[in-house]
Amino acid sequence: MSTPVNERPHGGVGDRFRLWWNALARPVQWAVGVPFILLLAVLPVLNLPVITTEGTNFGAVMAQFGMYALLAIGLNVVVGQAGLLDLGYVGFYAVGAYTVALLTSPDSPWNQTGPDGWLSTRWAWLAVLPIAVAVTALSGLLLGSPTLRLRGDYLAIVTLGFGEIVRLLADNLGDITGGGRGLSQVAFPRLGTSETDQLGVFSAGNVSGTVNSGTWWYWLSILLIVVILVFVGNLERSRVGRAWVAIREDEDAAEIMGVPTFKFKLWAFTIGASIGGISGALYAGQVQFVTPTNFNVINSVLFLCAVVLGGQGNKLGVILGAFIIVYLPNFFLGRTELFGIAIDGNAISNYKYLFFGVALMILMIFRPQGLIPARQKLLTYGRQLYVAARRRPTEGLSDHVTEGAR
Amino acid sequence: MSTLLALGADYLSAPAINFNIEALGANFWQLTIEGLAYGAVYALVAVGYTLVYGVLRLINFAHSEIFMLGMFGQYAALMMLGFSPAGNAYSEGALLTIVYLILALVVGMLISGGAAVGLERIAYRPLRKRNAPSLVFLITAIGASFVLQEFVHFVLPKLTGDELGGVNAQQPIRLVEQKEQFTIFGASVTNVTLIIVISALVLALATDLFVNRTKFGRGIRAVAQDPTTATLMGVSRERVIMLTFLIGGMLAGAAALLYTLRVPNGIIYSGGFILGIKAFCAAVLGGIGNLRGALIGGLLLGVMENYGQILFGTAWRDVVAFVLLILVLMFRPTGILGETLGRARA
Numbered sequence: 001m002s003t004p005v006n007e008r009p010h011g012g013v014g015d016r017f018r019l020w021w022n023a024l025a026r027p028v029q030w031a032v033g034v035p036f037i038l039l040l041a042v043l044p045v046l047n048l049p050v051i052t053t054e055g056t057n058f059g060a061v062m063a064q065f066g067m068y069a070l071l072a073i074g075l076n077v078v079v080g081q082a083g084l085l086d087l088g089y090v091g092f093y094a095v096g097a098y099t100v101a102l103l104t105s106p107d108s109p110w111n112q113t114g115p116d117g118w119l120s121t122r123w124a125w126l127a128v129l130p131i132a133v134a135v136t137a138l139s140g141l142l143l144g145s146p147t148l149r150l151r152g153d154y155l156a157i158v159t160l161g162f163g164e165i166v167r168l169l170a171d172n173l174g175d176i177t178g179g180g181r182g183l184s185q186v187a188f189p190r191l192g193t194s195e196t197d198q199l200g201v202f203s204a205g206n207v208s209g210t211v212n213s214g215t216w217w218y219w220l221s222i223l224l225i226v227v228i229l230v231f232v233g234n235l236e237r238s239r240v241g242r243a244w245v246a247i248r249e250d251e252d253a254a255e256i257m258g259v260p261t262f263k264f265k266l267w268a269f270t271i272g273a274s275i276g277g278i279s280g281a282l283y284a285g286q287v288q289f290v291t292p293t294n295f296n297v298i299n300s301v302l303f304l305c306a307v308v309l310g311g312q313g314n315k316l317g318v319i320l321g322a323f324i325i326v327y328l329p330n331f332f333l334g335r336t337e338l339f340g341i342a343i344d345g346n347a348i349s350n351y352k353y354l355f356f357g358v359a360l361m362i363l364m365i366f367r368p369q370g371l372i373p374a375r376q377k378l379l380t381y382g383r384q385l386y387v388a389a390r391r392r393p394t395e396g397l398s399d400h401v402t403e404g405a406r
Numbered sequence: 407m408s409t410l411l412a413l414g415a416d417y418l419s420a421p422a423i424n425f426n427i428e429a430l431g432a433n434f435w436q437l438t439i440e441g442l443a444y445g446a447v448y449a450l451v452a453v454g455y456t457l458v459y460g461v462l463r464l465i466n467f468a469h470s471e472i473f474m475l476g477m478f479g480q481y482a483a484l485m486m487l488g489f490s491p492a493g494n495a496y497s498e499g500a501l502l503t504i505v506y507l508i509l510a511l512v513v514g515m516l517i518s519g520g521a522a523v524g525l526e527r528i529a530y531r532p533l534r535k536r537n538a539p540s541l542v543f544l545i546t547a548i549g550a551s552f553v554l555q556e557f558v559h560f561v562l563p564k565l566t567g568d569e570l571g572g573v574n575a576q577q578p579i580r581l582v583e584q585k586e587q588f589t590i591f592g593a594s595v596t597n598v599t600l601i602i603v604i605s606a607l608v609l610a611l612a613t614d615l616f617v618n619r620t621k622f623g624r625g626i627r628a629v630a631q632d633p634t635t636a637t638l639m640g641v642s643r644e645r646v647i648m649l650t651f652l653i654g655g656m657l658a659g660a661a662a663l664l665y666t667l668r669v670p671n672g673i674i675y676s677g678g679f680i681l682g683i684k685a686f687c688a689a690v691l692g693g694i695g696n697l698r699g700a701l702i703g704g705l706l707l708g709v710m711e712n713y714g715q716i717l718f719g720t721a722w723r724d725v726v727a728f729v730l731l732i733l734v735l736m737f738r739p740t741g742i743l744g745e746t747l748g749r750a751r752a
Contacts (some may be wrong), residue, residue: 085544147735147736152540153463153540153544153694156465157731160683161683161687161727161731165728172719172721172722297679308545354556354557354560354561356552357549357553359549360545360546361546361550365532368536368538
């Protein structure tokens with residue numbers, strides 16, 4: 001997992017880009033980043049014929065991408081940052097989705113919307129979102145505190161068991177969760193109501209045109225992604241992040257150096273879990289329906305694919321991974337030709353697990369660090385020294401000292 | 407809020423989950439015997455996990471798919487022998503049935519063993535050459551698991567003209583009619599249970615003898631204990647690794663035949679997944695890397711699962727298995743017998 005830091009100091013396009021990006025001042029980074037994010041945000045509206053998905057609604061696909069991106073960011077905290085292999089991440093996704101559904105679906109005995117509940121229909125989803133995050137964080141804490149004393153492979157299998165237990169609970173406690181029938185009519189934000197969209201722009205009924213409910217959910221998830229990226233990024237550069245890297249690289253050494261490893265592992269687990277919970281809440285709101293089959297363990301594996309494919313430890317990488325996982329199968333769906341070549345898009349889309357499997361195997365042989373790998377930074381000394389260290393030797397260190405003094 | 411809690415208590419006491427201790431007491435021996443039959447299958451699959459883990463420190467995630475291929479292998483063999491999945495069991499007489507079973511067993515073992523060795527060569531060997539970290543191995547195993555499942559899901563039906571594989575489960579071929587042979591403590595023991603438990607025990611014993619008493623077995627133990635020193639002492643690590651995959655695969659193939667004798671679920675491309683996870687649980691329960699541990703863990707898991715199923719309701723079977731795993735790992739993190747393939751008999 002550990003990539004040598006200075007093996008190729010300025011080699012490759014990725015490194016050059018990284019160097020350039022890290023040398024920019026923070027306001028400039030924002031000035032470049034915000035238009036780029038806006039460009040990504042308007043993709044469903046532009047609906048370019050090359051990029052769009054023909055067989056299914058592009059907005060809905062992008063909404064799904066948003067949720068997977070959140071999941072990948074959350075799982076990246078656990079797997080990529082702290083090096084804890086979590087194969088039951090779908091469990092947290094399910095807990096988030098079910099918390100929203102249990103509190104707002106009329107099928108649920110704990111429904112709090114409607115005449116005698118304490119949630120207004122209009123704001124129910126937004127009000128339940130923090131509750132969902134809190135409940136998932138708690139579930140992460142509950143699972144983590146007994147199991148995080150286990151290492152590596154044991155942890156993987158125990159978390160796998162947890163993911164399966166959550167699904168089985170949802171399936172078996174039929175009186176509460178509706179069992180296999182699931183819970184329907186889950187709350188969603190009722191904003192932007194109009195004559196045509198009586199339930200607002202987020203309603204699943206809003207399917208016409210390019211700015212449909214999917215697009216709105218995509219925008220909402222972009223907003224959440226940006227907020228969470230800032231949060232996770234700051235965490236990475238803090239004491240917590242350094243502790244995670246230390247644990248990932250060598251847990252025993254970290255423990256000896258005085259890092260309370262258990263505490264920080266629990267932190268990673270809980271934070272990762274709550275991000276998964278947010279994604280689950282988004283999912284429940286968008287589809288307005290939850291059922292246990294959506295939370296199979298195979299989904300956990302898919303999320304892990306997104307993280308590994310993109311490049312574990314790299315936030316942008318895992319978002320790219322999530323995009324590939326969601327977009328590619330949908331891209332081929334319903335396509336009969338690509339660049340003038342006749343293809344059977346539906347078949348390709350059906351075989352997605354086959355292709356993912358082959359892709360994973362090939363990737364692990366030739367590029368195990370993922371498409372956009374993480375480079376280790378000199379975390380201990382902070383950003384400025386990192387920039388100085390990455391400069392060409394001609395510029396010298398004295399340059400940096402004066403800059404630091406400024 | 408108090409109404410909410412009261413509601414919650416109400417619903418938790420609803421019959422979604424029950425606690426039927428009388429039924430457990432009344433059927434205790436029957437449950438134990440049936441649990442042993444399930445557990446024997448888990449144990450055989452668990453040996454495959456445990457051997458590979460002992461030698462390579464790798465969870466061979468694709469082992470469940472090796473098992474699944476074994477199910478299809480024995481099915482194909484029986485079809486070639488002229489059987490078809492009819493509703494009633496065939497009555498061929500004891501001797502012929504045993505011959506047919508052994509034929510199917512051999513084909514299943516060959517297919518699974520071959521697939522396991524092939525998987526090792528194609529997927530894991532290139533990684534070993536590159537000294538990849540363990541997460542990379544695990545991801546590759548997951549990828550291979552996808553590939554094998556989807557191969558049976560989509561490609562196999564095309565190759566065999568929809569005879570094998572595909573989306574739907576295939577009904578197992580019933581060679582043996584379940585018949586009560588004798589009773590112990592009032593619990594009936596059927597011929598199928600006998601076949602499963604006895605063959606599993608024989609195979610497990612044979613594997614144990616092989617690993618503990620033969621030259622090849624000593625090589626396996628040496629590599630598990632210390633790969634570098636073993637190599638210096640003239641043990642071919644590559645050959646040992648191949649051997650462990652072969653043994654594990656063959657046992658999974660045997661388990662596949664025994665499983666299809668007993669379980670009416672049918673044969674399906676996704677059929678190995680949950681069983682594989684449980685078999686891995688069994689391996690971890692007994693102490694992963696420990697052959698006898700795998701046997702004990704498998705039998706224990708099968709029996710406990712069966713008790714739990716009656717105690718809490720059928721739907722809770724898998725939950726019992728996973729909770730048991732978490733509990734054991736919390737109190738004894740290296741499993742019941744500890745993880746010692748290398749130190750079993752140095």
